[in-house]
Every structure is written in structure tokens, then in C-alpha cells.
Amino acid sequence: MNSPLTLPAICRSARAHVALAAIATIAAIVILPQAAPLYTLINVTLYLSMGVFALSLALLWGYGGILCFGQSAFFGLGAYAYAIAAINFGDTTLAAAMAMLVPAIFAAGLGYFLFYGRLNDVYLGVITLTVTLILFKLINSTGGDAWRIGTARLGGFNGIPNTPLLTLPFSRVPLTPAQMFSLAAIALFGVYTFSKGLLATRFGRAVIAVRENEMRAELLGYNARRLKLSIFVISAAIAGLAGLLFANSVFVSPTMFSLSMAAQVLIWVVVGGLGTLFGPVAACFALQMGTTALGKLGIVDPNIVLGVVLIVFVVFVPGGIQPALANLLARLSASRSPAGDGVAREVTR
Amino acid sequence: MSGNLLEAQGVAMHFGGVKALDGIDFTLKKGELRCLIGPNGAGKTTFFRCLTGTHKPTHGRILFRGEDIAGRERHEIARAGMGVKTQVPSLFDGLSVHENLWLALRTVRSSRDRETKIDEVMERVGIGALRHGILGRMAHGQRQLVELAMVVASDPELVLLDEPAAGMTDGEVERLASIIRDLNRSHTVVVVEHDMQFIRMIADFVTVFHQGRILVEGPVGEVLANPVVRDVYLGKKHAA
Ligand SMILES: Nc1ncnc2c1ncn2[C@@H]1O[C@H](COP(=O)(O)OP(=O)(O)OP(=O)(O)O)[C@@H](O)[C@H]1O
Ligand SMILES: [Mg+2]
Numbered sequence: 314m315n316s317p318l319t320l321p322a323i324c325r326s327a328r329a330h331v332a333l334a335a336i337a338t339i340a341a342i343v344i345l346p347q348a349a350p351l352y353t354l355i356n357v358t359l360y361l362s363m364g365v366f367a368l369s370l371a372l373l374w375g376y377g378g379i380l381c382f383g384q385s386a387f388f389g390l391g392a393y394a395y396a397i398a399a400i401n402f403g404d405t406t407l408a409a410a411m412a413m414l415v416p417a418i419f420a421a422g423l424g425y426f427l428f429y430g431r432l433n434d435v436y437l438g439v440i441t442l443t444v445t446l447i448l449f450k451l452i453n454s455t456g457g458d459a460w461r462i463g464t465a466r467l468g469g470f471n472g473i474p475n476t477p478l479l480t481l482p483f484s485r486v487p488l489t490p491a492q493m494f495s496l497a498a499i500a501l502f503g504v505y506t507f508s509k510g511l512l513a514t515r516f517g518r519a520v521i522a523v524r525e526n527e528m529r530a531e532l533l534g535y536n537a538r539r540l541k542l543s544i545f546v547i548s549a550a551i552a553g554l555a556g557l558l559f560a561n562s563v564f565v566s567p568t569m570f571s572l573s574m575a576a577q578v579l580i581w582v583v584v585g586g587l588g589t590l591f592g593p594v595a596a597c598f599a600l601q602m603g604t605t606a607l608g609k610l611g612i613v614d615p616n617i618v619l620g621v622v623l624i625v626f627v628v629f630v631p632g633g634i635q636p637a638l639a640n641l642l643a644r645l646s647a648s649r650s651p652a653g654d655g656v657a658r659e660v661t662r
Numbered sequence: 663m664s665g666n667l668l669e670a671q672g673v674a675m676h677f678g679g680v681k682a683l684d685g686i687d688f689t690l691k692k693g694e695l696r697c698l699i700g701p702n703g704a705g706k707t708t709f710f711r712c713l714t715g716t717h718k719p720t721h722g723r724i725l726f727r728g729e730d731i732a733g734r735e736r737h738e739i740a741r742a743g744m745g746v747k748t749q750v751p752s753l754f755d756g757l758s759v760h761e762n763l764w765l766a767l768r769t770v771r772s773s774r775d776r777e778t779k780i781d782e783v784m785e786r787v788g789i790g791a792l793r794h795g796i797l798g799r800m801a802h803g804q805r806q807l808v809e810l811a812m813v814v815a816s817d818p819e820l821v822l823l824d825e826p827a828a829g830m831t832d833g834e835v836e837r838l839a840s841i842i843r844d845l846n847r848s849h850t851v852v853v854v855e856h857d858m859q860f861i862r863m864i865a866d867f868v869t870v871f872h873q874g875r876i877l878v879e880g881p882v883g884e885v886l887a888n889p890v891v892r893d894v895y896l897g898k899k900h901a902a
Pocket of ligand 2: 706824
């Protein structure tokens with residue numbers, strides 16, 4: 314019954330979580346490519362890439378306390394960086410690295426201005442949103458032949474349909490959909506584990522300290538601005554990785570930068586539970602499946618449903634899915650054993 | 663260079679037309695326990711904020727361990743060895759007492775050492791029972807004690823305490839006085855307080871702030887007996 318920030322407590326619960334995630338990942342990799350039709354497999358790959366995207370904001374907003382309205386900018390930049398580099402280099406390994414590097418560098422520049430300029434949180438939201446809109450407009454207007462980087466045409470609102478698929482290093486053979494699916498599953502697991510581990514380090518806890526009280530953190534000697542910049546850059550790199558996976562399961566297009574993309578990821582984090590990692594991923598999967606099914610039925614606009622879901626959660630389940638479930642579990646086990654109380658808090662952080 | 667740990671020279675802090683500090687010259691020797699008193703709005707908290715880097719003074723220099731720290735970054739000043747308990751407790755409200763103390767032990771590398779240190783400080787400040795309590799749900803007096811424990815844990819060379827006794831029960835105040843005296847054996851301490859009883863308990867030397875200036879300073883008995891001090895401070899606040 315230790316408190317969540319103590320090392321043993323974090324390790325105990327985090328280890329258990331990571332182990333469960335590993336089992337789920339292995340099971341999915343072994344079973345799904347055999348059992349599911351190609352269409353489903355590609356769709357699930359898409360969901361996995363979105364899961365990574367959800368984690369990028371879950372980490373930044375939920376733990377760093379930085380509400381970024383333009384997470385889709387990093388997502389889109391990652392995908393475009395990959396596509397452009399892959400077309401120019403003729404090799405995808407280095408291009409995949411660019412998918413994380415370019416958004417990270419962009420975030421470093423933007424974040425330096427945001428955090429070292431001592432802008433307050435409201436401006437941070439407005440500026441990230443504006444930057445995303447500008448990128449969206451900019452990319453949409455690159456339709457002509459003149460808009461090319463090296464040999465890659467940016468393609469305006471059509472995007473880059475001829476994005477090369479990932480290959481294994483030193484190979485020219487593109488990954489099969491089953492391999493791509495496995496890669497996405499491993500990437501999601503990897504980012505989840507990485508995030509869990511990061512939050513247990515001194516750096517991760519300092520980031521949480523800044524979220525809780527920036528002034529107190531500084532009065533204790535923590536460099537709040539550098540911590541915020543660091544988590545911003547890390548989050549951007551993760552969003553870029555999500556963009557890379559997305560680009561390989563669908564294709565690269567300006568909608569990746571769109572406002573609806575930025576809004577979706579916010580909704581996943583709110584619904585899943587701010588300050589949790591598993592919750593936003595679960596919410597992302599559930600809502601994606603839900604909206605896809607609704608889209609097929611064609612009765613209601615999925616976006617309206619998403620909006621309603623958001624409002625319902627904000628009003629009735631303000632903590633999100635994961636804390637609500639953890640509390641429920643704790644209450645169930647508390648009715649049997651008296652030691653259930655501490656569990657709720659351990660899981661919810 | 664003199665043997666002063668802290669030396670403020672002509673420190674002024676203006677907020678628009680308000681001169682919260684209007685030329686403060688203040689020196690503190692290593693190992694001292696100093697009390698700052700003065701009526702509401704005298705500038706005591708503002709002075710602390712200038713020392714810790716929350717405000718950049720409009721004028722003046724602040725020499726801490728011989729270096730001018732006026733206008734430096736807050737975390738740099740903290741790392742140079744200054745720790746503060748703010749007037750309104752500033753804590754990590756969503757976290758437990760244990761987590762708050764864990765974070766205060768920034769410079770302790772090994773996690774076993776941290777745990778030992780946390781236990782030690784909790785014992786010393788008498789908050790062992792609060793270990794897993796969440797700060798946001800605690801009473802003011804308890805929050806004061808936890809914040810004090812954080813400052814003690816972070817082990818700064820100069821400890822600044824802004825109204826540490828506010829909101830505490832008599833028993834807690836007694837304990838606080840002994841903690842501060844104990845702390846003073848190894849640290850230089852400055853305490854802002856309104857409670858005269860408490861000041862008599864801990865202080866030898868007192869500085870009186872008034873309207874952004876230092877009115878008088880001297881041994882505690884002398885200062886509290888000074889008619890001018892009684893007039894500006896005790897007269898209004900306590901004689902009634
Ligand atoms: N950020 C600020 N902006 C404008 N005026 C301020 C600010 N901070 C303090 N002041 C003013 O400066 C003066 C000194 O305030 P300060 O809080 O330092 O007094 P104090 O001695 O700590 O009083 P108290 O005993 O009530 O805590 C007051 O007149 C206050 O209104
Ligand atoms: Mg004050």
C-alpha cells in the first residue's frame with residue numbers, strides 16, 4: 314500500500330502493467346495475422362498507430378500538464394518527413410528516423426519559444442492550435458508541380474499517395490501487411506513501456522512535480538522550463554512515430570494536420586483518463602471502432618457522436634475510463650478484503 | 663569580502679507606483695537565526711520573493727555567498743543553497759506527503775538514501791502519521807508542517823520561513839519552535855512572524871520592516887521594548 318510515487322510501488326504496478334501489455338502484444342501478433350482478413354488487419358494497424366498518437370498526448374498533457382491543441386502537427390510532420398525522405402533517399406530506415414527527428418526538432422524550436430518566452434498556458438493552447446492550422450493550410454496549398462522537396466512532390470490536398478512502404482534495413486522488399494501490423498503492435502508496446510519507465514525515473518517524477526506546482530518545483534531547484542521543453546520534444550517524437558505508422562497503413566495526406574485529428578486525440582485522452590496511459594489507448598481503440606461502425610451505418614455523423622461522448626465523459630465521468638474502472642475494481646475487492654483502498658490510487662496514477 | 667552569508671544592498675521593489683521595498687540594506691551572518699517582523703504590507707514577503715528569484719528587484723544587489731543573485735533564475739538560486747517556506751504553503755497538492763518529500767530530496771541520488779532521509783525528516787517534524795495523506799486535503803497547520811519538512815529535507819544553506827506558525831495549534835507551535843532552534847544548529851535561518859510569543863521563543867536578533875524599509879534592528883528584548891516599534895506595529899495590532 315505504498316503511495317504511487319515511491320519506487321517500489323511504481324515498479325510493482327508498472328511491471329505488472331507492462332507484463333500484461335507484453336502478453337497482449339504477443340497474442341495479437343501471433344493470432345491476428347492468421348485469423349483476421351486483410352482488410353481488418355490493415356484497419357487494426359491503423360488503430361495501433363492511433364494508439365501511439367494517443368500516448369503522445371497522454372504523456373504530455375496527463376503527466377506534463379501541457380495542454381497542446383496541435384498534437385496533429387507533429388503527427389503530420391512525422392508522416393511527411395518520412396514520405397519525403399523515403400522518396401529522396403530510396404531507403405526507408407533513415408526516413409523512419411526522420412519521422413521522429415523532424416517533429417522533435419520542430420517541437421524544440423516551438424517549445425523554446427513557448428516555455429522560455431514564459432507564455433502562460435492559454436497562449437500555449439492558442440499558439441499550438443494556430444501553428445497546426447498554418448501547417449494544414451500550407452500543406453493544402455502545395456498542389457502545383459513547383460512544390461517539391463528533392464524528388465518528392467508534396468501534392469497539396471491529395472497528399473503523397475506514392476509514399477514508399479517500410480522495408481527491413483538493407484532490403485528493398487516492403488513489409489507485408491502482417492509484418493506491418495506486428496511492427497505497429499511492437500511500437501505501441503514499446504512506447505507504452507518507454508513511457509511507464511520514463512515516469513518512474515527522476516526525470517519523469519520531476520515532470521510530474523512541475524505539473525503539480527511549477528513554483529514549488531523551481532524553489533526546490535528543478536529547472537521547470539527545461540523539463541517542460543524536454544517532455545514536449547519527447548511527445549513530439551512519439552507523435553511523429555505514430556505518423557510514420559499511419560503513413561504506412563493508410564497514406565500521407567494533409568488531413569493528418571487537421572483540426573479534427575487534433576481534437577480526436579484530445580477526446581481519447583479525456584475519455585481514457587487524464588494522468589493515465591492505458592486509458593487513452595483503450596479509448597482510442599473503442600472510439601475508432603465505434604466511429605468506423607457508425608460511419609458504415611451512415612445514420613449519424615460520427616463526429617457528432619464523438620462530441621456527445623466527450624461531453625458525457627466530462628460531465629459524468631470526469632476522471633475518465635481508467636480511474637473509474639480502477640475505483641470499481643477497488644470497491645469490488647474492498648467488499649471482500651479490507652485492503653482494497655490503496656489499489657484505487659495506485660492504478661489511477 | 664566580509665563573512666556575511668547574505669547581503670542585500672539598497673534592494674527596492676516597485677509595483678507600478680507601490681514601493682513594496684524601498685531600499686533595504688540587510689546583512690546576515692552565517693549561522694544566525696533572524697526574525698523579521700513588521701505590520702501587514704511592510705514588505706517582508708516581497709523581500710523573500712526578491713531573495714528567492716520570484717521577483718527581480720527594481721534596484722539593488724543581493725549578495726548570497728558573495729555572488730550577486732538579484733534577478734537570477736529561481737531554480738539557480740535554489741541550487742545555490744536557498745530554501746523557502748512560503749507564506750501560503752506551496753506544495754504538490756495532488757501528491758502524498760511521502761511524494762512531496764521525495765521530490766524535495768532532489769540532490770540525493772540513491773533511492774535507499776532518499777527513503778532513509780524521508781523517514782528521518784518525518785520523524786523530526788512529527789508528520790509520520792501523515793505519510794500517505796494527499797496534501798490537497800490537509801488542514802493549513804499540517805500543510806505548514808509538511809512544507810517545513812520539505813525545506814528541512816532539501817537541506818539548504820539558508821532557510822527562509824514566511825509565517826511558519828500561522829494556522830498551527832499550540833502544541834504544533836511548541837514543536838515548530840524546537841525544530842527551528844534545532845535547524846539553526848546547522849543552518850542559517852530567517853523567520854518572518856507576527857506572533858510575539860513565538861518570536862520570544864526562538865529569536866535573539868530581530869529586524870523590523872515598515873513601509874518597505876528597515877525601521878530598526880537589534881536584540882529581541884530591546885526591539886520589542888522600542889516605543890517606535892510599539893507604535894507602528896504592536897500598538898496597532900496587539901495593544902487593542
Ligand atoms: N505582486 C504585487 N503586485 C502589486 N503589489 C504588491 C505585489 N506584492 C506585494 N505588493 C504590495 O507590496 C506591499 C508589501 O507586501 P508584502 O506581501 O511583502 O507584505 P508583508 O510584509 O509580507 O505583509 P503580511 O504581513 O501581510 O504578509 C503591499 O502593499 C502589497 O500590497
Ligand atoms: Mg507576508
